[in-house]
Each structure stands twice: as structure tokens, then as C-alpha cells.
Amino acid sequence: MQQCLSCGGTYSASSLDGVSYFHACPPLSAPEIRKAIAANASPLTPAQQQQLATLDALPAPVVVPEPFVPPGDLYLAQLGLPRPNARDENIDPAKVAALRDRTTGNLPTTLAPDALAKSPGLGVKTVAVVGV
Numbered sequence: 001m002q003q004c005l006s007c008g009g010t011y012s013a014s015s016l017d018g019v020s021y022f023h024a025c026p027p028l029s030a031p032e033i034r035k036a037i038a039a040n041a042s043p044l045t046p047a048q049q050q051q052l053a054t055l056d057a058l059p060a061p062v063v064v065p066e067p068f069v070p071p072g073d074l075y076l077a078q079l080g081l082p083r084p085n086a087r088d089e090n091i092d093p094a095k096v097a098a099l100r101d102r103t104t105g106n107l108p109t110t111l112a113p114d115a116l117a118k119s120p121g122l123g124v125k126t127v128a129v130v131g132v
Ligand SMILES: [Zn+2]
Pocket: 004, 005, 006, 007, 008, 009, 023, 024, 025, 026, 087
């Protein structure tokens, strides 16, 4: 298993049936955005901050539905704010074109692990498999 150092997600580079997996970090979650706001590093625009303040000021529902997600958290989750230093292992066609041999059309036989990735992010580390 590998752990993404950008988002903390753990994954295997391939599934049990051998299909390759290319990790791409998810957007920031509502709790992550609220944590950043609390640390004075808000990723929100002033208009988004105003919208969040409006939603957070709504009165609590009289009958709380199950499961209840505060309107402000729903708003933050649907923003899809990109994660700083997001990792995206999907192949970047521009990098493939740049590394391709102009005569043979072949790629180099040895490449750095993230040489063709859209973005290496903060990298990965190998972690032990737990609970399998
Ligand atoms: Zn990630």
C-alpha cells in the first residue's frame, strides 16, 4: 500500500485483478476547509466566506433529520476546492510527448517514478497493510 503525502489517502497501485490504479487527490472536504479557516489560512474567496457565514447563521432545524449535515458543510463540500499540492498520477500527454524520442517515437526505458504524472504532489510513502 502507498500513502499519498498530499491528502493522506492510502491505496494500492493495482487492484486484486491487476488493474492499475492512478491516484488523484480529492478536493478539500468541509472539515479540512473549516480547519484551514480556523488556522487563518482560508481557501475561500470573500464571496464564498460571506455565503458560508450566511449558511452557518441559519437557525438549527426543529426536527433534526438523520443524518444531519449543516448547510454550511454541504456548501463547502460542493465547492470542490482543489487541494494545495494535489497529487494526480494520471498520465500527462504533454509529458509523454516531451519525453518521446523524435526518431523512434519510443519513451526512455527508464523513467523516474512520477515522470509522466500530471502532478507528483508531495509524493507517496509505502505503508504496511493493516487489518486485511
Ligand atoms: Zn492524494
